Amino acid sequence: MCDAHAAIVLEWADGEIGRTDLLPTPCSLCGSRLGVRHPAGWSCAVCEWRAGDVLDGELPPPRVDVVYYIRFEDRIKIGTTANPRQRLARLWHHDVLAFEQGDRIVERRRHEQFAADRLGRSEWFSPSRELGEHVAALAAGVDDPWLRHARWVSEAIARRG
Known part of the structure; x- marks a missing residue:
């Protein structure tokens, strides 16, 4: 595959799958620094929380036994x-x-x-x-x-x- 076609495939993959990279700031939910950059924004690679989403402080924490x-x-x-x-x-x-x-x-x-x-x-x-x-x-x-x-x-x- 030539360089031009490889660049097209990488650009397509980044749009469809996302690119793993360091988050701009730690995940507000789990604290991880590892994220996935999508065309629509960032998500945490660990817990999949969308960067920038605010936690609803009125909801009780989930039960995790x-x-x-x-x-x-x-x-x-x-x-x-x-x-x-x-x-x-x-x-x-x-x-x-x-x-x-x-x-x-x-x-x-x-x-x-x-x-x-x-x-x-x-x-x-x-x-x-x-x-x-x-x-x-x-x-x-x-x-x-x-x-x-x-x-x-x-x-x-x-x-x-």
């Missing part, structure tokens, strides 16, 4: 909440290891999955190879679990419109 994995001393707690900041502020812990999207059903499955490591009838577990591998898989590629949670919330807001 998460299963959390926290460590305190030599124990790991598997719990669930729709408000992890509030819930984890009330729990003694050293580290937030990972978040997993899910509600009480997913939490119950994890308790059953790691029942051999469970400490009594609590939600606390002894570290094991299996539990460690599960947490590592959830945390893979994520430097900060809170950023993943923020992305899930922003995606829920974007789906709501």
Whole structure:
């Protein structure tokens, strides 16, 4: 393909698909700097929120249930909440290891999955190879679990419109 035709194809692709680039300002919803430039404007590449759209402050935040994995001393707690900041502020812990999207059903499955490591009838577990591998898989590629949670919330807001 000659340079002239390649330029035409690139221009067409930019119009149809958009071009990934840095947003002029961070996304107001999730804070990402990665965006997609379309002929009609910018959108966030992470949560797809249109740049410049204003959040409706009168709408309640969407409910995003998460299963959390926290460590305190030599124990790991598997719990669930729709408000992890509030819930984890009330729990003694050293580290937030990972978040997993899910509600009480997913939490119950994890308790059953790691029942051999469970400490009594609590939600606390002894570290094991299996539990460690599960947490590592959830945390893979994520430097900060809170950023993943923020992305899930922003995606829920974007789906709501």
